[in-house]
Amino acid sequence: MKIQAVFFDVGETIVDETREYGTWADWLGVPRHTFSAVFGAVIARGGDYRETFQHFRPGFDLHVERERRVEAGQPESFSEENLYEDARPCLAALREQGLLVGLAGNQTARAEKILRALGLPVDLIGTSDSWGVEKPSAAFFERIVQEAGCPAGAVLYVGDRLDNDVKPAQDSGVATALIRRGPWGYILDDPGAAERCLFRIDSLAELPELIRKHNEG
Numbered sequence: 048m049k050i051q052a053v054f055f056d057v058g059e060t061i062v063d064e065t066r067e068y069g070t071w072a073d074w075l076g077v078p079r080h081t082f083s084a085v086f087g088a089v090i091a092r093g094g095d096y097r098e099t100f101q102h103f104r105p106g107f108d109l110h111v112e113r114e115r116r117v118e119a120g121q122p123e124s125f126s127e128e129n130l131y132e133d134a135r136p137c138l139a140a141l142r143e144q145g146l147l148v149g150l151a152g153n154q155t156a157r158a159e160k161i162l163r164a165l166g167l168p169v170d171l172i173g174t175s176d177s178w179g180v181e182k183p184s185a186a187f188f189e190r191i192v193q194e195a196g197c198p199a200g201a202v203l204y205v206g207d208r209l210d211n212d213v214k215p216a217q218d219s220g221v222a223t224a225l226i227r228r229g230p231w232g233y234i235l236d237d238p239g240a241a242e243r244c245l246f247r248i249d250s251l252a253e254l255p256e257l258i259r260k261h262n263e264g
Contacts, residue, residue, distance in 0.1 A: 049262045050222065052195035053141050053254075056206035057152035057162070057174075059229025060251075061134045062125055070123070074116060075103045090234050093210075113155070123157065127165060131228075133251040139168040140255035144262075149173065151191050151204075153181045153211075183215035192221065203245065205254065209237040217243050224248060224257075 058064050072082035086099045100107040116122050141148050147170050150162060154174040162172050171194055175181035178190050192199045199220035206212025206223070208231040213223045217240060224246040226232060241247065246257050 048198065048200040048222075049264075050146065050203045050258050051197040051201040052147040052149070053203045053205065053258070054149045054151045054191050054195070055138075056204070056208070056212050057150055057154050057158070059207040059231065060152075060205060060212075060226055061130060061150060061167075063129050063131055064125075064229070066129055067123060067125060070121070071100075074112070074121070075100070077103050087230055087234060090230055123155070125158075125161060130165070131251065135167065137251035137254055141258065142168050142170070144255065144259060146258070147171075147195060147197075149191075149194065151187075151194075182211045185215065185219050188216050188219035188221055192219070203258070205251075207232040209235045209240045213237075213244060214240040224254065226251065 055061050068082065068086065069079045072079040075082065082099070082103075085102050086096060089096060089098045089102075097109055100109065100112075113123060138148055149169055149171040150167070151173040152175070154162070154176065156174070156176040159172060159174040159177055173190065173194060175187070178187065180186045180190065182188075188199075188204070191204065192202055195202045200222060203222045203224055204212060204216040205226060206216070207226050207229045209225065210231075213225050214237060216223045222245045223243070225241060225244045226248050228249070245261070246254065248254060248257070
């Protein structure tokens, strides 16, 4: 089936989160290297990344701490410089092919506002906060298909996580592309899900040509 719509995860697919995780280490008062090491260990065990905070501060409430950071004038944030260099050109190239292009990830309302302010070449932006559902729920990917307005098999979801992006998208009938970057892209291993990907890439720069060739059959 030809690809008609392409949706991208945000963190570690479009946005490099290195800076932001560093600021969380600073907020917790622990060395950035230590935070990164524990973060990786949590992922390697198959845990939720939010467990990382519990190792340093038991009972840590991420929602509450986000609000505290805002009050302290240190809100979670990212900007143009935190976009991966291949992100904007890839999005633009796909739109030039006449495809519907969107962003859809587990992001806060604040992050969604920032994404919109960046003026990215996309047709729509959806987040777990605005949709009221988050990955890996099947309802999240059903919402993507609804927004795409085409059959699930004509939608491509691009993400860095086999567990949160690729496998649940596949289970919903959505085609997938796995990009190997960020901690999840290197640590997680699910050969079955990886093999079922339509594309496996190391850079978003590869994607427009791969989709073009696929659609030309």
